[in-house]
Amino acid sequence: MRLISRLLAAGAVAAAAVLAHATGVTGGGTDAPAVAPVADAAPGYAVEDFNYPQADKILAEQGFLLKRGDGHIVLATCGSEPDLLEVWARSKEKVCFRFTGNKGYLSLELPSVYGIKGNDYNTDVTMTVENEEKSFKVDKNSWTPVGESADPEGREHMLVEIIASK
Known part of the structure; x- marks a missing residue:
């Protein structure tokens, strides 16, 4: 003891x-x-806010805004690789996106969109016109009229969301 x-x-x-x-x-x-x-x-904690990296630079150089996403839909150079999603707009001609993983999400502001060429993913897009939201299902590996080319009044549509899955 x-x-x-x-x-x-x-x-x-x-x-x-x-x-x-x-x-x-x-x-x-x-x-x-x-x-x-x-x-x-000590350094602070890294917290993912899902904002698109270099969005301000892309807006200044290319004239459209990439807002937020999960990192599985990213801006790509058109023609740089196969299986890109092609978005056609009067304001920017053609903008391409590469998909990675089994699903993806991206919110953006791309004005004057009239057509999208799909890839191997099931893709849905949301667009706004005046005070309305409209959704379109993009055909795989072919052209889909969206926005003003699918609108009987030919109004200018802004692409605001891309959702994709395998």
Whole structure:
């Protein structure tokens, strides 16, 4: 029993010494040195906000806005690879997107869209015209009239959402 008491006492003294060393507090009655919290010096947590990377640069250079997505539908150079989704717009001619994974989502603002050439994915697009939302199912590997070419009044439509799945 005496051995256990000595071990406990020695452990308490060691713990106090470690605490005093770590905090700079000793029993000498002097002021303790200033201690800064470690968390202030450490980098913050990375939190994914799903905003499209370099969206401002793309808007400035190409004239349309890529807003948010899950990273599975990305802007691509037209003709750079097979199986791209081609979006045709009077405002920009042709804009292409590459799909990765089994499904994807992208919100954007691409004005004056009138046609989309599908790829191997099941693709649905949402467009706005005036105060209405309209949805179109894009045919696989062929042309689909959307927006103003599918509107009896020929109104200008803005592409605002692409949803794809295998």
